Amino acid sequence: xxxxxxxxxxxxxxxxxxxxxxxxxxxxxxxxxxxxxxxxxxxxxxxxxxxxxxxxxxxxxxxxxxxxxxxxxxxxxxxxxxxxxxxxxxxxxxxxxxxxxxxxxxxxxxxxxxxxxxxxxxxxxxxxxxxxxxxxxxxxxxxxxxxxxxxxxxxxxxxxxxxxxxxxxxxxxxxxxxxxxxxxxxxxxxxxx
Numbered sequence: 001x002x003x004x005x006x007x008x009x010x011x012x013x014x015x016x017x018x019x020x021x022x023x024x025x026x027x028x029x030x031x032x033x034x035x036x037x038x039x040x041x042x043x044x045x046x047x048x049x050x051x052x053x054x055x056x057x058x059x060x061x062x063x064x065x066x067x068x069x070x071x072x073x074x075x076x077x078x079x080x081x082x083x084x085x086x087x088x089x090x091x092x093x094x095x096x097x098x099x100x101x102x103x104x105x106x107x108x109x110x111x112x113x114x115x116x117x118x119x120x121x122x123x124x125x126x127x128x129x130x131x132x133x134x135x136x137x138x139x140x141x142x143x144x145x146x147x148x149x150x151x152x153x154x155x156x157x158x159x160x161x162x163x164x165x166x167x168x169x170x171x172x173x174x175x176x177x178x179x180x181x182x183x184x185x186x187x188x189x190x191x192x193x
Contacts, residue, residue: 024049024056027067029139031056034130034146035079039063043079053092064088068135075132075141081125084151087181090118106181113153113180120180125151127183145191150184160184 022030027047032040044059047067056067065079080088087109094105112118127149132141156177157164162184163173169189176182 022048022067022070026139028056030135030141031065031067031077032079033141033144034077034128035063035065036128039079044082075134076129077131077141078127078129080127081121083121083123084125084127086119087113087151106176106179110176110179110181118180120153121151122153127151146188148186150186152182152184153180154178155182155184 024047028045031045031047032043035043039061042059042061043057043063043065044055045057045065045067046053047056048054048069049056053066059082062082063079064082064085066077068075068077090109090112091105094108099105099108109118113120128146129149130141130144130146132144134142136142152160152174155174157174160174163171164177166173166185166187169187172184172186174182175185
């Protein structure tokens with residue numbers, strides 16, 4: 001299962017007419033919760049207006065945060081380094097065009113990175129993903145769970161000295177090794193409920 005990279009791609013789409021409307025201010029406040037505290041104030045934020053993903057706030061640092069998509073069940077927000085935006089935007093574009101199979105989206109982007117038609121940074125870049133049941137009246141994410149992803153294009157498990165599959169909660173491992181979308185997954189243990 002593709003965890004963090006797919007969470008970001010699935011956060012785009014058209015809202016059904018019955019979707020709950022969340023104010024711009026609330027979307028911004030919620031979206032930046034995925035980012036480290038010292039990076040939140042300067043992060044650019046994208047969210048939903050009239051069923052469309054739009055810019056809610058320009059940024060002054062290198063992070064882009066995505067608000068929760070109210071048309072998708074559950075709660076999911078993400079922040080990533082701006083250099084990952086072409087990769088993330090391409091995933092959102094495919095989702096909007098009805099391409100929802102994770103393997104197809106990933107392979108398409110990896111092929112495009114290899115061909116040089118999709119820009120991917122050469123240096124490691126971060127993605128932060130926070131999921132939960134929802135947001136309470138005080139703006140706190142209920143049952144919040146944050147994962148960290150470090151994109152390291154074309155890295156191999158051997159080259160990094162990491163496992164190529166999950167070895168337990170909190171243990172870093174390399175997913176999609178050798179591809180343009182290779183990334184280190186860090187999934188901490190879940191807190192007991």
